[in-house]
Amino acid sequence: MAAKYDLTQRIAPQLDRHLVFPLLEFLQERGLYPEEDILKAKIELLNHTNMVDYAMDIHKSLYRSEDVPQEMVGRRAEVVGGLKSLEEAAAPIVTFLQNPNAVQELRADKQHNLQMLNDRYQIGPKQIDALYKYAKFQFECGNYSGAADYLYQYRCLCTDMEKSLSALWGKLAAEILMQNWDVALEELNRLKEIIDSKSFSSPFNQVQSRIWLLHWSLFIFFNHDNGRTLIIDLFNQDKYLNAIQTNAPYLLRYLATAFIVNKRRRPQLKDFIKVIQQEQYSYEDPITEFLACLYVNYDFDGAQRKMKECEEVSFLTVNSSQSYSAILNDPFLGKRVEEGNFTVVPLRDEFLENARLFIFETYCHIHQRIDMGVLAEKLNLNYEEAERWIVNLIKTSKLDAKIDSETGTITMEANFPDVYEQLIDQTKALSGRTYKLVSQLLEHAQTQTAR
Numbered sequence: 001m002a003a004k005y006d007l008t009q010r011i012a013p014q015l016d017r018h019l020v021f022p023l024l025e026f027l028q029e030r031g032l033y034p035e036e037d038i039l040k041a042k043i044e045l046l047n048h049t050n051m052v053d054y055a056m057d058i059h060k061s062l063y064r065s066e067d068v069p070q071e072m073v074g075r076r077a078e079v080v081g082g083l084k085s086l087e088e089a090a091a092p093i094v095t096f097l098q099n100p101n102a103v104q105e106l107r108a109d110k111q112h113n114l115q116m117l118n119d120r121y122q123i124g125p126k127q128i129d130a131l132y133k134y135a136k137f138q139f140e141c142g143n144y145s146g147a148a149d150y151l152y153q154y155r156c157l158c159t160d161m162e163k164s165l166s167a168l169w170g171k172l173a174a175e176i177l178m179q180n181w182d183v184a185l186e187e188l189n190r191l192k193e194i195i196d197s198k199s200f201s202s203p204f205n206q207v208q209s210r211i212w213l214l215h216w217s218l219f220i221f222f223n224h225d226n227g228r229t230l231i232i233d234l235f236n237q238d239k240y241l242n243a244i245q246t247n248a249p250y251l252l253r254y255l256a257t258a259f260i261v262n263k264r265r266r267p268q269l270k271d272f273i274k275v276i277q278q279e280q281y282s283y284e285d286p287i288t289e290f291l292a293c294l295y296v297n298y299d300f301d302g303a304q305r306k307m308k309e310c311e312e313v314s315f316l317t318v319n320s321s322q323s324y325s326a327i328l329n330d331p332f333l334g335k336r337v338e339e340g341n342f343t344v345v346p347l348r349d350e351f352l353e354n355a356r357l358f359i360f361e362t363y364c365h366i367h368q369r370i371d372m373g374v375l376a377e378k379l380n381l382n383y384e385e386a387e388r389w390i391v392n393l394i395k396t397s398k399l400d401a402k403i404d405s406e407t408g409t410i411t412m413e414a415n416f417p418d419v420y421e422q423l424i425d426q427t428k429a430l431s432g433r434t435y436k437l438v439s440q441l442l443e444h445a446q447t448q449t450a451r
Helices: 008-014 017-030 035-046 052-063 070-097 110-121 125-140 144-157 161-177 181-196 203-221 227-235 238-247 249-261 263-279 286-295 300-311 346-366 372-378 383-397 419-450
Strands: 337-339 342-344 369-371 401-404 409-412
Touching: 008 017, 008 203, 017 035, 017 161, 017 203, 035 052, 052 070, 070 110, 070 125, 070 144, 110 125, 110 144, 125 144, 125 161, 144 161, 161 181, 161 203, 181 203, 181 227, 203 227, 203 238, 203 249, 227 238, 227 249, 227 263, 238 249, 238 263, 249 263, 249 286, 249 346, 263 286, 286 300, 286 346, 300 346, 300 372, 346 372, 346 383, 369 372, 372 383, 372 409, 383 401
Parallel strands: none
Antiparallel strands: 337 342, 369 409, 401 409
């Protein structure tokens, strides 16, 4: 039950293998799988990288022995020799890049740079290609900082579009692994612009690249300060949402979470609920099912159960019989922060606060007089907690409601919608749909012309 909704096995194939290590670290910390299985998975990943010393350390920990297989020893010697060989091949261009005065001679014109490097420093395509191989090797060794620098410089000189794109993917991975979220976001946007361009290789590769981008972006969006807004901006675009529905419906978990914790994006929630409704038979998840229960079926008991699955405070082990928590055991949603003597999961608390607000608002739309005890049960709170929560809500949100403590009820005042605001909202929606239709027609026309 612990790993019922764990998405690691679905997400991992869409990531660079180095990006899988943080996920395995999280799973190991949470105890969702046997320790031995996690360590074996790490070694399997490391066997396809140059991080041989790390693989040796894990092997010693797994088998509780200082001895390591001979193939690991041989592989280490191979890596050291390969690194030395690539370092020598890339030495001319690396020496040039380490000279600030020389680097100042570079211009935005790549052809000018290539000619200048060849004439003044005897650096040609062979040395520039060696820089790419050296940077890639450094990345595989786990030297992400050095790899990021060299990959950036390589892209400034490279005229091979395919290798330039590969270098950009590598630069993005390196920045994510170094947790440079602002820089990683810049690289993500740069990559998105290339993928979405009409000159991109083929429609199939374009869709696959979007799928990769969506998966890699999770690291950024759930760590960057503005990530919960940015994930909606990206995931909710038609081209990317179509890719999710067709190839990776499980990513709806993260878009649903972003909608729940992001109050500013409520107007877009209505259209997203339709997507949830369309996909509820192809993918089940406590977070998406919470929205379906509340806004599709108006099933408040079901919404309460799903919210409980999301909020369960459980420290699971493999043999535990406790319920699964959809947030706490997700590598992207269950990030922990130390606050004094306590360990908290900020997103979980924010999620629950907003989920209760969703239930309360929807329940109030249907009922004019509400029993406090019944509402407390719907919100997964005891009576006193529910009363305090609603009093604070009335104060902070200027909710038009009154609490009768003697009868234990809440009375909602009639609130008739403003006709003018309704007209404005409908006009905006119509304008958006018209723009989308025109864009689709233009794109179709350009496709036909190209044929």
